Amino acid sequence: MPDVDVLVVGAGPAGAVAAWHAKQAAPGLDVVLLERDRAVGSPVRCAEGVGDAGLREFANPDGADWAARKITRVIFQAPDDTEVVVAERGVGWILDRTRFDAYLAAEAAAAGAHVLVGAEATGMSRNDNERWDVRVKERGQDTSYRARVVIGADGVETMVGRWAGLDTRVPARDMESCAQYVLQGIECDPDAIYLQFSEAIAPGGYAWIFPKAVGVANVGLGLVALKTDGRNARQYLDAWVDRRFPTAARTGYTVGGVIVHTTIKKTYADGVMIAGDAAHMINPLSGGGIANAMKAGRLAGQTAAAAICAGDTSERRLAAYHHAWMELLGEDHLKYYRIKQALESVDDAFFNKLARTVNKIPREKRSIGRIFTHALIRHPQLIPVAARFFV
């Protein structure tokens, strides 16, 4: 049985960065990164948008082949299609996740981690030597890895957390059901992302257009099933795309869940840390998770390296990871979650009126903060939760 120091389950942004930073922090450690699928970064279950600042902490997007499109504008669309253009500098990027995830895994490999594709963890148990025995299916063969620390970066399914006895369940109201097409031959601003809020289009969530090239975009939506009329996410998306882009070619589709909750109460156990979507480390207001995952992965990798070097991988020691995450972003997510709850009380008529009001502000003076200020004037019940964090 291979005996390793750090076993990372899942080679998405959280796992790849965890392996990379564990190895970087302690080059003498054996670090193994497992990917269930045959290729890192595939299939893509993501709208592929990421903020500029968070991304640059880990990778330089300028001229990179994994950066599909630079985004400089955000266009909000009211339920009646009224557009509000918000001009900002360097808002973010639309990635090519098949290439970006491979790039991060290559960084982990360059640091000395072993990357294994087509290797699925199927269970794990704690042995008498304070190690985890992780069962792995690798090209049809059953193998086991013995690890001092297991980092669970296995996404929405979050099986490692479950095996470690952590509560990773999600209430139905905090699960966004998402569906997305890649559309070709559409007319939209290739430097802007579009976000449309409407109970009729995407109840409890929003619909998006994220351009990947001129005329090509990820077009999708996320909704909360409890608020729908009984149709599923794919059916809502079909209705929206039929109306907005009736002639576009649908050259790909994906579905998936985005957990718009707050960080799980406990992200660690003896010899285990959970990072990224698996630990519900997603901005519950935007649904963005890539930068969060990378930041959590870095913390988990560094914590694992330090714990192993100190000879103590107990949950008491690994609790430092949880506290560092909560201080970095977890506490902010609690605030965003409260804002999300407050926004659930606004209806389509409000968004239509807000769009018209905001459009009276000259475009160069429009900012997310100013838009929010107008929303607050119309909807004073948002003030107590929102004022401190946005304006």
Place this chain on the structure above:
Amino acid sequence: MRRVTPDTIAVVDLAVCDRCGLCLPLCPPEAIHLELNVLTVDRAACTGCEKCVGPCPVGALAMVAYA
């Protein structure tokens, strides 16, 4: 504790299921598993709560009589 048998339980249509894993954390008794690209609902563990059915983005889960 003796488990009460539910009237209906969830089943998955694997021809429709996209293996996205969204339903796994929604299941209170953790009765749904995704292994080697196959989603399964553990008949013995499903309580028939239906929490997995509506959120499935493609409608791959449905309730059937427990028999």
